[in-house]
Amino acid sequence: DTGVSQNPRHKITKRGQNVTFRCDPISEHNRLYWYRQTLGQGPEFLTYFQNEAQLEKSRLLSDRFSAERPKGSFSTLEIQRTEQGDSAMYLCASSLAGDRRFFGPGTRLTVL
Amino acid sequence: KNEVEQSPQNLTAQEGEFITINCSYSVGISALHWLQQHPGGGIVSLFMLSSGKKKHGRLIATINIQEKHSSLHITASHPRDSAVYICAVRSSRGYGGSQGNLIFGKGTKLSVKP
Numbered sequence: 723d724t725g726v727s728q729n730p731r732h733k734i735t736k737r738g739q740n741v742t743f744r745c746d747p748i749s750e751h752n753r754l755y756w757y758r759q760t761l762g763q764g765p766e767f768l769t770y771f772q773n774e775a776q777l778e779k780s781r782l783l784s785d786r787f788s789a790e791r792p793k794g795s796f797s798t799l800e801i802q803r804t805e806q807g808d809s810a811m812y813l814c815a816s817s818l819a820g821d822r823r824f825f826g827p828g829t830r831l832t833v834l
Numbered sequence: 835k836n837e838v839e840q841s842p843q844n845l846t847a848q849e850g851e852f853i854t855i856n857c858s859y860s861v862g863i864s865a866l867h868w869l870q871q872h873p874g875g876g877i878v879s880l881f882m883l884s885s886g887k888k889k890h891g892r893l894i895a896t897i898n899i900q901e902k903h904s905s906l907h908i909t910a911s912h913p914r915d916s917a918v919y920i921c922a923v924r925s926s927r928g929y930g931g932s933q934g935n936l937i938f939g940k941g942t943k944l945s946v947k948p
Contacts, residue, residue: 764938767937827874
C-alpha cells in the first residue's frame with residue numbers, strides 16, 4: 723500500500739455511458755498525475771495537477787475526458803460517452819515537487 | 835522509434851543471479867524513474883535519478899546522461915523480484931514548459947526461477 727487510493731478498483735460499463743473515477747493522493751503531496759495503461763504496454767501520461775491547477779494535458783485526452791482536483795486534494799477523472807477503446811487501467815500517482823511518484827492500485831475499466 | 839527503449843523485453847533468471855535491465859532514451863531529460871509493476875497492476879517507484887548512481891538494498895540504478903542510458907541492476911535475485919520493470923523519463927521540454935509528463939518504456943518482464 724503506497725498511500726494512494728483509487729476507487730472503484732474495477733468498472734464495467736456499456737458503450738456510451740459516462741464513468742467517473744476517484745483518486746485520493748498522499749495528503750501532503752501537491753502533485754497528482756493520471757495515466758492510462760493498456761495490456762502489454764507501459765503507462766501513458768494523461769494529465770497532471772499541481773494543487774488544484776491542471777498544468778498539463780496530453781493529446782491523448784480527448785474532449786470526452788475531463789479531470790478535476792477542486793480543493794487540491796482528491797481528484798476525479800470523468801469519461802463521457804465511453805468507447806470500447808477506452809478500456810484500460812487508469813492509474814493515479816502523487817508526489818511532492820521534484821520527488822518520486824507514488825502510484826495507486828489503478829481502476830480497471832472495461833467498456834462493453 | 836520509441837523515445838524510451840528498454841532491453842531485454844523479457845528476462846528469465848535463476849535465483850541468485852545478477853540481473854541487468856537497460857534503458858536508452860532519445861530526448862533531453864531532467865530525471866529518470868525506475869518503476870516496478872507486479873501482476874495485478876500495482877506500481878512501485880524504485881528510484882528517481884538525474885545523475886550518477888543510487889542503491890537501495892539489492893537494487894542499484896545508474897545513469898549516464900551523456901550516453902542517454904540507464905541500467906537497473908538486481909544482485910542476488912529472488913523469485914519475489916519477478917515483475918515488470920519500467921523505465922520512465924521526465925522530458926526537460928514538457929508541454930508548455932511544464933514537467934509533469936513522464937515518457938514510459940514498454941517494460942522488461944523479469945521472471946526469477948527458484
